[in-house]
Amino acid sequence: MTKNHIVKAFDEELGELTTLIGSMGSLAAMLFDEAVQALSQSNIGMALNVIVQDQQIDALKRKVTDRAALVITRRQPVAGDLDEILAGFKIIEDLERIGDLAKNIAKRATVIAGEPFPLDIAEDVERLSGLASTQVRQGLDAYVSRNVEQALIIRQQDVAIDKLHTALFKKILARMTEDHAHVAGFVHLLFCVKNIERVGDHAANIAEAACLVATGVLPADERLAHDGSSTTPPDIGSRDHS
Amino acid sequence: MTKNHIVKAFDEELGELTTLIGSMGSLAAMLFDEAVQALSQSNIGMALNVIVQDQQIDALKRKVTDRAALVITRRQPVAGDLDEILAGFKIIEDLERIGDLAKNIAKRATVIAGEPFPLDIAEDVERLSGLASTQVRQGLDAYVSRNVEQALIIRQQDVAIDKLHTALFKKILARMTEDHAHVAGFVHLLFCVKNIERVGDHAANIAEAACLVATGVLPADERLAHDGSSTTPPDIGSRDHS
Known part of the structure; x- marks a missing residue:
C-alpha cells in the first residue's frame, strides 16, 4: 500500500516509525533466541547478557512512544494513518513483553544450568522456540512490508505452537512424576516453555x-486458542504411563 | 486536574472514555476475584462463568479502542489530552491481560478441583490475590480520579505482592517434593499463583x-522487580527441609 501525503515529511516520519519498530523487533527476536540458547546450552554468561540487554528494548520502546506521540501532534492523522500509528503502539507493547519473556527464560537458565535436560525434551524445546522465533520475525516482516497475506498465515500458524507446547507440557509433567529429585528444575523448565508459547501469542498479535x-x-474471524496446557488433567503423569 | 476545552463536548468525550475504561476495569477485577474464588472453593460452575464472561472484556476493549480513535480523529488532541487518550490505550491492554489471566486461573481451577489444597497454601493464595485485587481497584480509582499520590503508592506496593509470591512459590515447590502423587496439581497451582502475581504487575502498570x-x-524512578520466583534455586525443596 503506497500512500502519498501532501506533506512528504509525514510519509518520512511514518516510515521512520516503522523502521524504528522493526529495529526494536529484531532486538527482541535476537534476545529471545539467545535466551533459549542459554537455556539449552547451560550458558550462564549468555543468559546474563540477555538480562542486561533487555533494558535496550525498554529504551527503544520509550523512543518509539515519544516519536509516535510527536507525529500525532504534528500531523494530526486520521483514518488509515492514525490506524498505522495506533497499531505501532500495540506492536511495541508485544515486543516489550517478548523482551521480558526472554529475560525471564534467561533468569531461569542461570538457576537450572546444572539440572538434567533430557535429550528428547531439549529437542522439543528447540523445535518450539524455533517456530516462535520464526513467527516473530515473519510477523515483523509482514508489518514492515504491509503484507496482509503473510500476516494472516502467521496468525493461523500459532496453532502449531500451541499444540506442540501442550504436548511438551504433558511430556515434562510425566517426567517430573518419575524423577522426584529434580522437580524444581522441571518446574522452571515448564515456565520456560510456557514463556516460549507466549512469545508465539505475541507474534500472532503482531500479525494482527x-x-x-x-x-x-482486524481479521474478521476469532483467533482460537489451542493451548491445552491449562486444562491438562492432573493425572497426566500416571495416565501417560498406564 | 480540571481542564476546560473550548469545545465542551470534547471534555464530555474524554470523560466518557474514562468512564468506559473504569467499567472495563471493574469487570476485569470482578472476574479475577471470581476466578480465585472458583479456585479456592473448587467451584467449577463459577470457573466456567469466568471463562465465558472474559469475552465481555474483549468486547469492551474493542469499544474503547474505536471510541478513542474517533476522539483523536474528531478533536485532534495535543499535549496532555493526547497523553490522556494514549494512557487509556495502555490501560485497556493491561485490563485485557487481567481478564486473560483470570480466565487461565479459571481453566486450571476446573482441572484441579479434586486435588489437595493445603490450608496454609490456600490462606497464602487468598492473601496474595486479595492484595492484587485491591491494587487493581485502587489503580483504577487513581486513574479515574487523576490522583497521582495514590497512583505512586500503588506502584510501590507491588513489591509486597512480589515478595509474597516468591515465598509462596518456594512453599509450593517444597510441598511438591514431599507429595509426589500430586505433582501435576501443584504445577497448575504454581501457574495460578504466577498469574496472580502478574495481575499485580498490571495493576502497577495502570498506576503508572x-x-x-x-x-x-511517567514516574522518574525505575520500577524494580522483586519477584524472585524465577531465580529460586532448584534445590529449594531439600534446602527448606534441611
Whole structure:
C-alpha cells in the first residue's frame, strides 16, 4: 500500500516509525533466541547478557512512544494513518513483553544450568522456540512490508505452537512424576516453555496489527486458542504411563 | 486536574472514555476475584462463568479502542489530552491481560478441583490475590480520579505482592517434593499463583499510566522487580527441609 501525503515529511516520519519498530523487533527476536540458547546450552554468561540487554528494548520502546506521540501532534492523522500509528503502539507493547519473556527464560537458565535436560525434551524445546522465533520475525516482516497475506498465515500458524507446547507440557509433567529429585528444575523448565508459547501469542498479535495497518480492519474471524496446557488433567503423569 | 476545552463536548468525550475504561476495569477485577474464588472453593460452575464472561472484556476493549480513535480523529488532541487518550490505550491492554489471566486461573481451577489444597497454601493464595485485587481497584480509582499520590503508592506496593509470591512459590515447590502423587496439581497451582502475581504487575502498570495522565510524565524512578520466583534455586525443596 503506497500512500502519498501532501506533506512528504509525514510519509518520512511514518516510515521512520516503522523502521524504528522493526529495529526494536529484531532486538527482541535476537534476545529471545539467545535466551533459549542459554537455556539449552547451560550458558550462564549468555543468559546474563540477555538480562542486561533487555533494558535496550525498554529504551527503544520509550523512543518509539515519544516519536509516535510527536507525529500525532504534528500531523494530526486520521483514518488509515492514525490506524498505522495506533497499531505501532500495540506492536511495541508485544515486543516489550517478548523482551521480558526472554529475560525471564534467561533468569531461569542461570538457576537450572546444572539440572538434567533430557535429550528428547531439549529437542522439543528447540523445535518450539524455533517456530516462535520464526513467527516473530515473519510477523515483523509482514508489518514492515504491509503484507496482509503473510500476516494472516502467521496468525493461523500459532496453532502449531500451541499444540506442540501442550504436548511438551504433558511430556515434562510425566517426567517430573518419575524423577522426584529434580522437580524444581522441571518446574522452571515448564515456565520456560510456557514463556516460549507466549512469545508465539505475541507474534500472532503482531500479525494482527500488521493486518490492521495493511487493510484498516482486524481479521474478521476469532483467533482460537489451542493451548491445552491449562486444562491438562492432573493425572497426566500416571495416565501417560498406564 | 480540571481542564476546560473550548469545545465542551470534547471534555464530555474524554470523560466518557474514562468512564468506559473504569467499567472495563471493574469487570476485569470482578472476574479475577471470581476466578480465585472458583479456585479456592473448587467451584467449577463459577470457573466456567469466568471463562465465558472474559469475552465481555474483549468486547469492551474493542469499544474503547474505536471510541478513542474517533476522539483523536474528531478533536485532534495535543499535549496532555493526547497523553490522556494514549494512557487509556495502555490501560485497556493491561485490563485485557487481567481478564486473560483470570480466565487461565479459571481453566486450571476446573482441572484441579479434586486435588489437595493445603490450608496454609490456600490462606497464602487468598492473601496474595486479595492484595492484587485491591491494587487493581485502587489503580483504577487513581486513574479515574487523576490522583497521582495514590497512583505512586500503588506502584510501590507491588513489591509486597512480589515478595509474597516468591515465598509462596518456594512453599509450593517444597510441598511438591514431599507429595509426589500430586505433582501435576501443584504445577497448575504454581501457574495460578504466577498469574496472580502478574495481575499485580498490571495493576502497577495502570498506576503508572494514571501518573502519566495526571502529571504528563511517567514516574522518574525505575520500577524494580522483586519477584524472585524465577531465580529460586532448584534445590529449594531439600534446602527448606534441611
